[in-house]
Amino acid sequence: MLQLAAALLAIFAVSDQAGLERALRSGAPVIQLPATLVLTHEIVIPAGDRPLEIRGAPNGSVVRMAKGFRGTAVFRARSRSHLRFARFAIEGDRGASPSPRGLPPWNVSFADFYLRNGIVIQGGEDLALEQLRIANVTDFPVIVSHSANVHIDQLTVEDSGSRNERGRNNTSGGILIEEGSRNFEITGCTLRRILGNAIWTHSNRDRNSGGRIAGNRISYVGRDAIEVGHASGVVVENNEGQDIGYPPDAVDAEGEGTPVALDTAGNVDGSVYRKNTFRDVNGECINLDGFHQGEVRANRCESAKPFDSYPNAHYGIVMGNTDPDVKATGVTIADNVVIGAAYGGLFLIGSGNTITGNHLLMLNRAHCAGDGKTARCNYALDQPDMLRSGIYLAGGAKRKDPAVDNVIRQNELQGFGVNRWCVQAAPGLDRKRNRIEANVCRGE
Numbered sequence: 001m002l003q004l005a006a007a008l009l010a011i012f013a014v015s016d017q018a019g020l021e022r023a024l025r026s027g028a029p030v031i032q033l034p035a036t037l038v039l040t041h042e043i044v045i046p047a048g049d050r051p052l053e054i055r056g057a058p059n060g061s062v063v064r065m066a067k068g069f070r071g072t073a074v075f076r077a078r079s080r081s082h083l084r085f086a087r088f089a090i091e092g093d094r095g096a097s098p099s100p101r102g103l104p105p106w107n108v109s110f111a112d113f114y115l116r117n118g119i120v121i122q123g124g125e126d127l128a129l130e131q132l133r134i135a136n137v138t139d140f141p142v143i144v145s146h147s148a149n150v151h152i153d154q155l156t157v158e159d160s161g162s163r164n165e166r167g168r169n170n171t172s173g174g175i176l177i178e179e180g181s182r183n184f185e186i187t188g189c190t191l192r193r194i195l196g197n198a199i200w201t202h203s204n205r206d207r208n209s210g211g212r213i214a215g216n217r218i219s220y221v222g223r224d225a226i227e228v229g230h231a232s233g234v235v236v237e238n239n240e241g242q243d244i245g246y247p248p249d250a251v252d253a254e255g256e257g258t259p260v261a262l263d264t265a266g267n268v269d270g271s272v273y274r275k276n277t278f279r280d281v282n283g284e285c286i287n288l289d290g291f292h293q294g295e296v297r298a299n300r301c302e303s304a305k306p307f308d309s310y311p312n313a314h315y316g317i318v319m320g321n322t323d324p325d326v327k328a329t330g331v332t333i334a335d336n337v338v339i340g341a342a343y344g345g346l347f348l349i350g351s352g353n354t355i356t357g358n359h360l361l362m363l364n365r366a367h368c369a370g371d372g373k374t375a376r377c378n379y380a381l382d383q384p385d386m387l388r389s390g391i392y393l394a395g396g397a398k399r400k401d402p403a404v405d406n407v408i409r410q411n412e413l414q415g416f417g418v419n420r421w422c423v424q425a426a427p428g429l430d431r432k433r434n435r436i437e438a439n440v441c442r443g444e
Contacts, residue, residue: 042071056088092137114139150184161195168252180206200227222250230266245282259283289320303340313342363415385424419443
């Protein structure tokens with residue numbers, strides 16, 4: 001009984017913003033919010049490592065930004081460990097016609113650049129965000145930067161993100177892990193109507209590491225459903241999504257921000273993308289720019305509506321090497337299903353990769369024939385097989401890295417002209433330098 005009484009006394013129930021700030025200054029271990037809390041300025045969580053939990057009331061709490069709110073986030077914490085947010089909602093002020101904002105300079109973190117956020121944590125350890133609803137946030141509902149042991153579970157994130165000067169998405173609107181964060185997980189979350197990326201990692205310097213993104217549901221996003229950027233040892237599994245790359249007017253075409261269901265950037269190794277399912281992708285199913293020494297297995301993208309429903313449709317799966325430290329080697333791409341692509345099924349670079357058991361169907365819906373006669377096919381005319389082949393053995397992407405010494409076996413390829421242009425190589429590249437066998441190729 002004495003222990004229970006002590007635990008109850010340790011909970012500080014606050015009624016307004018001033019009370020919340022007093023409780024934080026006092027070092028209260030558990031702070032319970034009122035049913036409604038209106039904030040005129042951001043709440044700064046004091047630095048330190050004493051355990052702190054900010055939780056909702058038993059019947060629910062809503063934290064609202066007042067008109068004229070001052071600050072860069074609803075809650076901001078720097079150098080704070082053992083911090084938990086649980087069971088309340090945050091309502092932003094996105095409807096106040098925010099001014100446009102582009103991407104940060106290459107050497108500035110997103111946490112330091114975007115100024116209209118929900119929860120921002122920088123330099124913490126042992127962090128938990130659980131059972132929160134965050135909606136109508138202008139920039140990022142959640143940013144966790146340069147932190148460790150991060151647990152994000154059962155968040156609902158809705159109707160968030162802003163646009164750049166051209167009116168396109170600027171990547172904001174979802175959950176971001178950045179700048180060398182490690183041992184993180186994002187599980188069981190629902191994200192819908194996100195203008196930029198829904199769930200992603202990013203880093204300008206140290207790579208993020210040891211992550212798991214699993215069991216999330218994502219719908220109607222303007223950029224990527226999930227992006228693993230500059231990271232090592234990240235598992236992305238059992239996520240579901242639909243309507244990726246919508247609304248089309250939010251797609252950052254000028255910035256080459258093609259929407260992707262499962263995206264990659266920077267240097268990513270030791271990672272696994274498996275058993276993720278997406279419908280209606282207005283872009284690419286899987287982009288592997290910087291992915292090496294990893295596995296892409298049993299993912300599915302089905303985009304079978306009329307072709308004009310996908311104005312930004314692209315390849316099914318694309319490998320790349322923009323990061324100068326990356327060689328596209330040791331990648332297994334197996335048992336994936338792609339139904340519907342504007343161009344080919346797989347753009348392959350590098351060596352020592354295994355491509356097996358994939359079903360790449362409804363390819364070349366743009367009907368590219370290598371002559372550039374249609375606008376969507378008027379690209380790389382010196383490589384006529386690039387857009388029309390089921391699998392294209394490329395000489396490289398951003399840098400030279402020819403597709404040689406790969407195994408391409410027992411794949412099913414189907415689409416316009418695929419019976420003629422099944423597995424083709426870039427000019428000057430010999431197909432025989434790869435092991436190509438037992439693939440089934442069918443026309444439209």
